[in-house]
Amino acid sequence: MAEAVRIFRLLNFEQRLAAVGALLLAVSTFGPFSFVEVAELTIAVAVLALLRARGLGKQFHLPFGDGTVIAAAGVWAGLLIVVRLFDRPLGQNLLALVCAALLFVAGVLERAKRPADDLPPKPEPRPSRRPRPGPPPTAPANGEAPTEPLPPPEFKPYKPEPGQQLRLGGEEETQPQPQPPPDDA
Numbered sequence: 001m002a003e004a005v006r007i008f009r010l011l012n013f014e015q016r017l018a019a020v021g022a023l024l025l026a027v028s029t030f031g032p033f034s035f036v037e038v039a040e041l042t043i044a045v046a047v048l049a050l051l052r053a054r055g056l057g058k059q060f061h062l063p064f065g066d067g068t069v070i071a072a073a074g075v076w077a078g079l080l081i082v083v084r085l086f087d088r089p090l091g092q093n094l095l096a097l098v099c100a101a102l103l104f105v106a107g108v109l110e111r112a113k114r115p116a117d118d119l120p121p122k123p124e125p126r127p128s129r130r131p132r133p134g135p136p137p138t139a140p141a142n143g144e145a146p147t148e149p150l151p152p153p154e155f156k157p158y159k160p161e162p163g164q165q166l167r168l169g170g171e172e173e174t175q176p177q178p179q180p181p182p183d184d185a
Contacts, residue, residue: 007051007055011051011054014067014113015051016045016112017143018103018106018107018110019103020102021042021047021099021102022099024099025096025103032087043080054066066107067107068104068111071103071107071111074103077103077162
């Protein structure tokens with residue numbers, strides 16, 4: 001499962017759309033099963049195998065390119081679904097037709113993106129992770145440290161004068177403002 005997720009992430013948008021359409025096409029075959037559903041499953045498996053090979057970076061040539069093959073698979077699946085239109089429930093037929101349309105649209109988009117006899121570009125290498133830092137250096141066996149530790153920084157703790165409130169720092173010293181005399185009216 002993890003490999004399938006990794007390969008799905010390597011695919012471009014059009015190829016992902018084709019993969020989703022192929023998976024849903026396979027799901028739409030549940031129910032009454034005949035040779036037409038076997039052909040639909042074969043289409044779905046073939047498209048998924050093509051996309052897996054491209055996701056793994058395998059280089060091979062298809063006569064009219066990936067997009068044309070995927071679009072043709074969508075058209076062929078649509079024709080097979082129309083043949084069985086009245087033998088299956090309406091919801092199942094609609095799902096299958098939408099899946100065939102997804103395959104067709106994904107194929108057309110892929111074909112528009114890349115010329116027919118063009119091999120897909122090699123996947124960009126993923127940035128490698130930085131190696132983890134090794135263990136800290138240890139002291140030599142003779143007990144001497146390679147460097148001397150630094151002395152602690154000079155620190156003078158704040159001691160308030162008697163009757164003065166303790167300050168946390170960063171506050172400016174201000175002289176207390178004289179209070180106006182209370183108005184006894």
